Amino acid sequence: MRSKRSVMWLAFLTVAALSPFAPPTVCAQDVIRFGVSTPLSGPAAPWGIPHKNATELIFDELNAQGGLAIGSKKYRLEVVAYDHKYVIAEGVATVNRLIAKDGVKYISVLGGSVVKAIEEPVNESRVLNLPLAYADGLVSPKNPLTFHAFPSPPETTAFWKWIKEKHPQIKRVATLSPNDDTGWWSIKVEAAYVQKLGYEVVAKEFFERTMTDFNPVLLRILAQKPDIISVLASPAGSVGLVIKQARELGFKGRFIHIGQIDTSVVANIAGKANVEGTWVHGYVQNPLPEKIKSWQARYTKKYGEWNATSIDFANPAFAFVAAVKKAQSLDQKKIAEALQTVEFENLWGMAHFGGKEYYGIGNQILYPMPFSEVRDGVANLVVQLAPPHN
Amino acid sequence: MTAALLLQSAIIGISIGSIYILMALGLTLMFGMMHIINFAHGAVYMLGAFVIYYVFFQGGAPYFAALVLAMVLLGAFGYLVERSVYRPIKGGIEPTLVALLALTTFLQAAGYPVFGQLDKHVPPVFAGTRNILGVMISVERLMIIPVAAVLVVGLYLFINRTRLGAAMRAIEQDKEAAALQGVNVHVVNGLAFAIGFALAAAAGALMAPIFKLDPMMGEQPLLKAFIIIILGGLGSIPGAILGGLMLGLIDSIVATALGAEPAFLLSFVFIIGLLLFRPSGLFGHA
Numbered sequence: 224m225r226s227k228r229s230v231m232w233l234a235f236l237t238v239a240a241l242s243p244f245a246p247p248t249v250c251a252q253d254v255i256r257f258g259v260s261t262p263l264s265g266p267a268a269p270w271g272i273p274h275k276n277a278t279e280l281i282f283d284e285l286n287a288q289g290g291l292a293i294g295s296k297k298y299r300l301e302v303v304a305y306d307h308k309y310v311i312a313e314g315v316a317t318v319n320r321l322i323a324k325d326g327v328k329y330i331s332v333l334g335g336s337v338v339k340a341i342e343e344p345v346n347e348s349r350v351l352n353l354p355l356a357y358a359d360g361l362v363s364p365k366n367p368l369t370f371h372a373f374p375s376p377p378e379t380t381a382f383w384k385w386i387k388e389k390h391p392q393i394k395r396v397a398t399l400s401p402n403d404d405t406g407w408w409s410i411k412v413e414a415a416y417v418q419k420l421g422y423e424v425v426a427k428e429f430f431e432r433t434m435t436d437f438n439p440v441l442l443r444i445l446a447q448k449p450d451i452i453s454v455l456a457s458p459a460g461s462v463g464l465v466i467k468q469a470r471e472l473g474f475k476g477r478f479i480h481i482g483q484i485d486t487s488v489v490a491n492i493a494g495k496a497n498v499e500g501t502w503v504h505g506y507v508q509n510p511l512p513e514k515i516k517s518w519q520a521r522y523t524k525k526y527g528e529w530n531a532t533s534i535d536f537a538n539p540a541f542a543f544v545a546a547v548k549k550a551q552s553l554d555q556k557k558i559a560e561a562l563q564t565v566e567f568e569n570l571w572g573m574a575h576f577g578g579k580e581y582y583g584i585g586n587q588i589l590y591p592m593p594f595s596e597v598r599d600g601v602a603n604l605v606v607q608l609a610p611p612h613n
Numbered sequence: 614m615t616a617a618l619l620l621q622s623a624i625i626g627i628s629i630g631s632i633y634i635l636m637a638l639g640l641t642l643m644f645g646m647m648h649i650i651n652f653a654h655g656a657v658y659m660l661g662a663f664v665i666y667y668v669f670f671q672g673g674a675p676y677f678a679a680l681v682l683a684m685v686l687l688g689a690f691g692y693l694v695e696r697s698v699y700r701p702i703k704g705g706i707e708p709t710l711v712a713l714l715a716l717t718t719f720l721q722a723a724g725y726p727v728f729g730q731l732d733k734h735v736p737p738v739f740a741g742t743r744n745i746l747g748v749m750i751s752v753e754r755l756m757i758i759p760v761a762a763v764l765v766v767g768l769y770l771f772i773n774r775t776r777l778g779a780a781m782r783a784i785e786q787d788k789e790a791a792a793l794q795g796v797n798v799h800v801v802n803g804l805a806f807a808i809g810f811a812l813a814a815a816a817g818a819l820m821a822p823i824f825k826l827d828p829m830m831g832e833q834p835l836l837k838a839f840i841i842i843i844l845g846g847l848g849s850i851p852g853a854i855l856g857g858l859m860l861g862l863i864d865s866i867v868a869t870a871l872g873a874e875p876a877f878l879l880s881f882v883f884i885i886g887l888l889l890f891r892p893s894g895l896f897g898h899a
Contacts, residue, residue, distance in 0.1 A: 264730040265732075268730045269731060402874070428872065429874070431877075434873065435824040435825065436824070439625070439866075440868060440869075442621060442625075443872065463825065464824060471750075471753075473742070488732075492732070494737075
């Protein structure tokens with residue numbers, strides 16, 4: 224008995240001792256690490272959590288099929304995610320960590336103010352970035368490796384044209400946005416567009432992202448008697464409080480967010496009845512095409528709870544996979560070249576990167592954009608619009 | 614700015630000022646007696662709000678019972694903090710500051726895994742709005758004023774009409790002399806911690822149905838409370854009350870008239886200006 228045990232120990236020790244000399248496994252060697260820096264806690268978490276989850280789900284499904292093929296080699300995709308809480312300093316720290324410590328060459332960062340703050344390290348390190356972020360000058364020739372993977376205000380303002388046609392009684396517009404790069408640029412673009420359409424912009428207000436008491440700023444806005452309040456670039460938690468407090472102060476008009484928000488989070492805070500009639504871009508609960516229903520089933524199976532924000536926030540992963548397949552290379556520059564020409568399927572249809580005539584570089588994602596109206600607490604698709612530029 | 618708008622923003626200012634007062638009272642009480650700044654005050658405010666979330670919203674208990682429970686639980690927590698943090702380090706000001714800063718960081722960091730990553734909400738307790746002299750005010754905000762007033766008057770009576778309150782005042786004036794007169798300084802300090810924490814919990818509990826809940830929600834009210842106790846005079850209870858009302862009104866009226874950013878700046882300019890003429894604050898002792 225004792226000798227049998229000794230033999231087993233000897234065998235175990237031999238294997239343990241030899242293991243460092245064994246050839247590395249395929250999995251350990253052939254991994255593509257994709258960094259995600261996004262708010263996983265705090266008011267912007269309703270954006271960050273589906274961003275990370277959607278990326279993971281797409282990569283997991285591809286890994287289950289054997290991985291991403293480059294030539295004769297197959298690579299496993301892995302997400303390295305960090306929470307930046309929508310705080311600029313945390314965003315910079317997490318991206319630096321992704322680049323310097325984790326050695327990641329491809330990232331997706333959420334949040335305009337964060338993405339602007341990391342422009343320099345991203346460009347210097349030649350990291351490919353597929354952000355979900357609104358900020359002035361983000362899509363520009365000075366950021367050749369940055370490909371914005373979500374429709375921006377220059378695209379989504381197209382919805383105002385639809386409003387002008389379908390709801391001509393709306394004339395006076397007020398805006399309320401975060402007091403940072405994201406808010407300033409979003410409102411600049413939106414206000415210029417609606418004024419061109421003939422609307423009167425009666426108030427332009429900004430708020431700190433930590434603000435919870437919107438009463439004073441809403442009193443200023445409501446004194447101007449707007450028909451509609453745009454809360455572009457504001458996170459769902461803040462929008463919920465804005466709507467709740469505006470209704471308490473007697474505002475009867477509509478709200479619009481042509482960025483993206485989870486209206487169920489908004490309704491939880493503001494109350495279902497208060498959110499009625501709100502227009503949003505990029506968040507649809509009904510009706511969902513078959514392709515999205517299948518995505519919903521897979522997402523719910525993996526994460527237990529459905530999140531409609533994941534539909535559009537899956538874009539960075541879809542774009543990355545399509546570009547690597549086309550480039551047949553892991554070199555960031557070659558993948559970037561492929562991104563400028565590749566056509567790929569996202570959950571709403573065919574997508575590509577373009578917008579050179581507007582941005583000076585074709586690095587903005589373009590696809591038929593979904594717009595919804597909240598009815599009985601549900602975000603119902605009202606129209607899908609093509610972007611105004613190609 | 615019309616008269617109606619001024620009235621509306623003044624009522625909102627008094628309502629928010631009432632919360633500031635509750636936050637500042639606990640801070641100033643603890644500073645007056647023990648010369649410590651309680652950095653954990655914001656985290657206690659957050660915990661008070663989460664007691665409402667779990668006991669009132671999730672558990673179905675009556676709102677005011679949940680509010681009292683929040684005050685009792687966090688008051689007991691305050692007493693425990695005095696016993697386990699303040700007393701063992703023998704009341705040293707700097708070590709206590711660092712220990713309370715560590716406590717607040719721990720409570721905030723623990724908040725995400727315990728309460729979840731997404732913001733929480735509590736449904737309205739007093740739904741609807743009231744028309745007061747032609748302006749709309751939410752009932753929720755109006756209700757803060759009498760509840761805060763009851764707590765402030767209760768604290769005033771406790772400090773000025775009870776033996777324990779007299780012991781607190783005695784410690785504030787001269788700790789050693791109070792001890793020589795037979796005052797149990799440890800027990801009274803523990804009581805001050807308990808009252809300070811309970812008031813912060815009450816402020817959080819009152820705000821829970823109005824705002825959203827997250828582990829960092831106490832940071833802004835803590836900052837405001839610091840401003841108030843400097844404005845009112847460190848350790849002064851009347852100063853905290855007046856300072857809270859002034860800051861609430863500045864926040865509301867100036868933000869309505871000029872915007873949120875100028876209001877934020879103006880509150881600091883106002884304090885700097887005041888401290889130039891009264892370095893010890895409105896009611897502070899030189």
